[in-house]
Every structure is written in structure tokens, then in C-alpha cells.
Amino acid sequence: MPTIVDISDPADPRLNDYVSLRDTSLRQSMEAxxxxxxxxxDKVIRRALEAGYQPRSFLLAPRWVDELxxxxxxxxAEVYRVDFALAEQVTGFHVHRGALASFERQxxxxxxxxxxxxxxxxxxDIVDHTNVGAILRSAAGLGWDGVLLSPRAADPLYRRSVKTxxxxxxxxxxxxxxxWSDDLDRLRAAGFTIVALALREDxxxxxxxxxxxxxxxxLAVLMGTEGQGLSEHWLAQADAVVRIPMGHGVDSLNVAAATAVVCYVLRP
Known part of the structure; x- marks a missing residue:
């Protein structure tokens, strides 16, 4: 049986892993x-455990102690049983699912x-965590083999990425x-055709x-940021530049939606 600990003090140091989850800069530095x-x-917690990630602790509303x-x-790992009000006070947002867990990063x-x-x-360089999470979900669901991220792209293990x-x-x-500057050459040397998604006349x-x-x-398909798209450096290294045909005066899709379309059309 796991050790279940009832906690009523939001300042309890055992809850430090869960403090201010909406403060992105604080969380990124702290989690690293x-x-x-x-x-x-609950589903995400189960999937992390099934994938073999090691839990540090669990922060659960009473119903989830039973459900999980x-x-x-x-x-x-210890299970910290708390009410919704305390969870919200610690994390800084309404934990509507009432189930959080802290895991060792790998x-x-x-x-x-x-x-x-x-x-x-x-x-x-896609820095929006929700977009990165959605890209991972589309790639996985549509049968792709993996995702590579540039050094400045958002963290796939950040809470919002994981959740999305x-x-x-x-x-x-x-x-x-x-x-960022050289690794596309390594992909080409490994036999990949480099395909860039971009709004260009050619x-x-x-x-x-x-x-x-x-x-x-x-195939290695390059996806760029919402505002600027792909850098000229990466575009220059592409073997092909493609676009998704659009209608009704819409020029492009959100990058996560565009990735889903590309992954479906070019699925193996």
C-alpha cells in the first residue's frame, strides 16, 4: 500500500514540487x-507510470486516491491527499481534475x-507549450516515428505540453x-529528404x-513558429518547400493543426 498523507497546510514543504504551476519562468527553472x-x-498520470517514469509524489483529491x-x-512515492481549495492555493490554478503527480525527469x-x-x-523554435504538446500527439497518433526539437523550442515535459x-x-x-545550424545536414546524411512547410510562391x-x-x-518535415515561420537558414537547407492549399481567404493554419494535416497526408 502507498503511504497516504493528509495535508491541510499549503506551506507544507512536502508540496514544493507543486507550487505556482502557472508561473512558467519559475517552473521551467525549478523543474530543470x-x-x-x-x-x-488521471489518464496522463497512468500513462507516465506505464511508460516507466519514476514518481516522486502524488497530489490527489480524495476521490482520486480511490480511482487510482x-x-x-x-x-x-507518498500520496498527498488534499482538498480542492488547498490544491488551488498551492498550484495557483483550479485543478479541476484533482489529480497531479510529480515525476523524475529523464x-x-x-x-x-x-x-x-x-x-x-x-x-x-516553437515556444508555445500547448502547440508542442499537440504536435507530439498528432505525430504519435498518425504513425510517425519521432519529433526533433531545436535547442530553443518549448519543453515537451512541461505540464501544459504533457497535458495537451x-x-x-x-x-x-x-x-x-x-x-540548430548543423543538424539538418546530419539528417540528410542519414538519408532523410528534408521537407519545409512554408508560405512561398515557389x-x-x-x-x-x-x-x-x-x-x-x-522524410523529415520542418515546422516553424506561428509568426515568423521557418528561418531562412532552415528553408535554404530544404529539399522541397510545400504548402497546404487553403480557401476562403485563409492563408494558413495554426502550426499544431498544420502538423496534423501534414502527418496524415505523408503518413508512412
């Missing part, structure tokens, strides 16, 4: 320093681990690139590109 990440919601009893059974993959993949999404991905961040291999329709993809061809 402490080597942790936060999973929110099957997965808590084998855990040595780096599971590096760029070299993904060189044998057939389909990769490559993310350049619905735990796909735990099952889909992802890695951070070592060099771009090819996504459908046209899909019709030319050979069986077994390795």
Missing part, C-alpha cells in the same frame, strides 16, 4: 534544477537514436537537437509532394 516534471489528470488505487498500489533519446526513423517532425499531448510525450521518441502543394514520395522514403 530539481529534475522533475508534473503530470496532470490500482496504479498506486506498487508505488513507493532524457530518453538523442538525435542519433532517431536516425533510423522513416518519418520525423522537426520543430524550429495526453501522454504521447511518454510514448513517442523525441529528442532535442545539438546544433512552394509545392502538399498533395503533389505526397504523390511523389517513394515507398520507404525517409
Amino acid at each position: 534544477a530539481e529534475g522533475l516534471f508534473i503530470a496532470e489528470g 488505487s490500482d496504479v498506486l498500489e506498487g508505488c513507493e 532524457t530518453r533519446h538523442r538525435l542519433d537514436d532517431l536516425m533510423e526513423a522513416q518519418r520525423l517532425v522537426v520543430v524550429e 499531448s495526453m501522454g504521447a510525450v511518454f510514448s513517442l521518441p523525441w529528442a532535442r537537437m545539438d546544433s 512552394s509545392t502543394s502538399l498533395d503533389e509532394l505526397a504523390a511523389r514520395v517513394a515507398p520507404g522514403q525517409k
Whole structure:
């Protein structure tokens, strides 16, 4: 049986992992320093445990102590049982699902681990955690092999990324690139065709590109930021530049939605 601890004091130091979860800059520095990440919601907690991540502790409303009893059974981490008001006071937001857990952070993959993949999404400097989480979810759900992130892209293990991905961040291999300027050359050397998604007059329709993809061809698709898109440096290294045909005067989709379309059309 796990150790269940009832806590009524929001200043209890055992709750430090859960303090100010909406303060992005504080959380990013703290989680990196402490080597942790936060999973929110029962499904995401279950998926983190199933993927083998080591829990540090659980912060649960009373009903979730019972609902998660099957997965808590084998855990040595303490379970902090709190009411919703205290959870909100500690975390800084309304924890409507009433279930949080702190896990030990792990780096599971590096760029070299993904060189044998057939389909990769490559993310350049997308700093919105929700978009990164949605990209991971689409790539996983549509059968892609992994996601690569530029050094400045958002953290896939940040709470909002994890939540939006619905735990796909735990099952889909992802890695951070070592060099923004040089690592696309490493992908090309490993046999990948580099495809950039961009609004350019000389771009090819996504459908046209899909019709030319050979069986077994390795693709790495570059996705850029909402405002600026891909950098000129990355665009210059692409073997093909494609666009999603649009209508009704709309020029583009949100980057997460665009990734989902690309992953579906170019699925292996």
C-alpha cells in the first residue's frame, strides 16, 4: 500500500514540487534544477507510470486516491491527499481534475537514436507549450516515428505540453537537437529528404509532394513558429518547400493543426 498523507497546510514543504504551476519562468527553472516534471489528470498520470517514469509524489483529491488505487498500489512515492481549495492555493490554478503527480525527469533519446526513423517532425523554435504538446500527439497518433526539437523550442515535459499531448510525450521518441545550424545536414546524411512547410510562391502543394514520395522514403518535415515561420537558414537547407492549399481567404493554419494535416497526408 502507498503511504497516504493528509495535508491541510499549503506551506507544507512536502508540496514544493507543486507550487505556482502557472508561473512558467519559475517552473521551467525549478523543474530543470530539481529534475522533475508534473503530470496532470488521471489518464496522463497512468500513462507516465506505464511508460516507466519514476514518481516522486502524488497530489490527489480524495476521490482520486480511490480511482487510482490500482496504479498506486506498487508505488513507493507518498500520496498527498488534499482538498480542492488547498490544491488551488498551492498550484495557483483550479485543478479541476484533482489529480497531479510529480515525476523524475529523464532524457530518453538523442538525435542519433532517431536516425533510423522513416518519418520525423522537426520543430524550429516553437515556444508555445500547448502547440508542442499537440504536435507530439498528432505525430504519435498518425504513425510517425519521432519529433526533433531545436535547442530553443518549448519543453515537451512541461505540464501544459504533457497535458495537451495526453501522454504521447511518454510514448513517442523525441529528442532535442545539438546544433540548430548543423543538424539538418546530419539528417540528410542519414538519408532523410528534408521537407519545409512554408508560405512561398515557389512552394509545392502538399498533395503533389505526397504523390511523389517513394515507398520507404525517409522524410523529415520542418515546422516553424506561428509568426515568423521557418528561418531562412532552415528553408535554404530544404529539399522541397510545400504548402497546404487553403480557401476562403485563409492563408494558413495554426502550426499544431498544420502538423496534423501534414502527418496524415505523408503518413508512412
